[in-house]
Amino acid sequence: MRGVVLHAAGDVRVEERDDPRIELPTDAIIWVAAACVCGSDLWPYRGINEVTDPTPMGHEYVGVVEEVGADVRTVAPGDFVVGSFMASDGTCEICQAGYQSRCAHVEPVGRSGTQAEHARIPWADGTLVVTPGMPDADLIPSLLAASDVLGTGWFAAVAAQAGPGKTVAVVGDGAVGLLGILAARELGAERIIAMSRHEPRQALAREFGATDVVVERGDEGVERIKELTGGYGAHGVIEAVGTQEAMQQAIRSTRPGGHVGFVGVSHDVSLTGQELFYATVSLLGGPAPVRHYLPDLIDRIWSRKINPGKVFDLTLPLSDAAEGYAAMDERRAIKTLLTV
């Protein structure tokens, strides 16, 4: 089969790879209907995470089940499925508590790379959710978004305790930040402040539910959030970047007793205990338990209540994956969808 392999920073190739096969009785093999490029894929692409060996890429996916292992009960060949980027057994105490991304037997789906024609999904029963039927083509991008960026933005909005009467600020205007806005709106937040200086993204932020846009960053951004919130800071802040500046901006924009949901994969972030102590905010983040939210997210997408697929502003065939990476790296595209 064909699949994307990163050979070195900036060196994305689509090449022949072995077809995946059932390795454990809990596995499923899917035909990948659509995959995409994640902001986190840009870390190795940019050489910030070292690339030592040719690496199969991709961890987001929707598709059709082709084959299942002997122990798989809840999905069958022919089912259209959406799954999380973290495979989870669904049965351990951590999964049962709704933190499937940190399952006691978690396996990153990305290890085998879903930017490919086929993919092996470990723990199929605990990881995959079957859609109500074959989706119309226009639903594919939104279902694909659910497999990571929507689910991640949703987790961040839940962690930031977005809800009625609340003001939520969002640091980061990538796909996750934008879908954090959508999630905050769906969860009933009264006021949603997008922090973005990029006009097309500001427009999508407003379409997804942002009521205000702040272009300032760092300390100035914090001051602006305070001005907009009676001097107190936001009740909740979503951090969707993963840098020191973004994390501090998020913590400092949150009022005491408020909540920070951070989902940007941390790079070189370091926080002093004193800053955390005197902030007196709740901090929750990490790899999002997307699987926990998937049934609800699929419902909202299937009924066309939400359209998170709008974050894909570039669609390319798998063979043009290299251009998909370049466009995101240069911020010409928010997010690239790859058709297989």
Added chain:
Amino acid sequence: MRGVVLHAAGDVRVEERDDPRIELPTDAIIWVAAACVCGSDLWPYRGINEVTDPTPMGHEYVGVVEEVGADVRTVAPGDFVVGSFMASDGTCEICQAGYQSRCAHVEPVGRSGTQAEHARIPWADGTLVVTPGMPDADLIPSLLAASDVLGTGWFAAVAAQAGPGKTVAVVGDGAVGLLGILAARELGAERIIAMSRHEPRQALAREFGATDVVVERGDEGVERIKELTGGYGAHGVIEAVGTQEAMQQAIRSTRPGGHVGFVGVSHDVSLTGQELFYATVSLLGGPAPVRHYLPDLIDRIWSRKINPGKVFDLTLPLSDAAEGYAAMDERRAIKTLLTV
């Protein structure tokens, strides 16, 4: 009046100071029935926090109101009161949300020093709670504990989401950690693991509700907590020390999706974003909003349901304050009560 003044590391003196007086119409002046030495007082006593000028000490207190400012409505001369170590207006959005320790107009009561015969309490209406009557003498230590260490342990237990069916571990066997155990029991935790290697403190921990004791620290302590919790880690962990080792021990002992309540005043603690991200735990700490819990705590003390005053294992007259500090510094005493 007489009051404790710290002149330099290790140099505690009881000397004549000016009587406090009403400075603002929201102030009250109280006669201090009892005060005490806090673990946080040991930081400057040990020279870890620099002492540049002679510093009045103490921020915990119970006593009788002597005089109130013209705007004070809810307390009157003759009332017996318990108050938080942070004075709060009680009316701002932060106070209304239950985070009075971070009130928009917060004033640390310790600035004027409550290890003294009298003390000025700012924001009397928002800070002081009147007891149901004059307390019996045996209730004084418990009411005094409520003004900081009990309220702080309680906040930590709430932040760690202690409750029915939950396993809570407690890092730190000082007064706050011990009262965090009591709080976790009162909140209904099923299993409470005290981390302590000090026998008399282990005994008090068990009396307050600890079901298990772990003597190991650091990585070994973390392993022991995991062994006791099916490999998952505790649902909630209370951190009541404030050091790097204690904070990491707390975070690493918590299962994914669990909660860390940290109330040890942070010293030289630094956490990487990666550690926080991959821990996937909720982190909440800071100066405890004791005022929020005081009415409930006073009820439990008044009805003799709880006896947090047991943390005071040394009672001295104010004039012997220096020995009270030394005993705590050398861990001969858990906590020193000073009678005025």
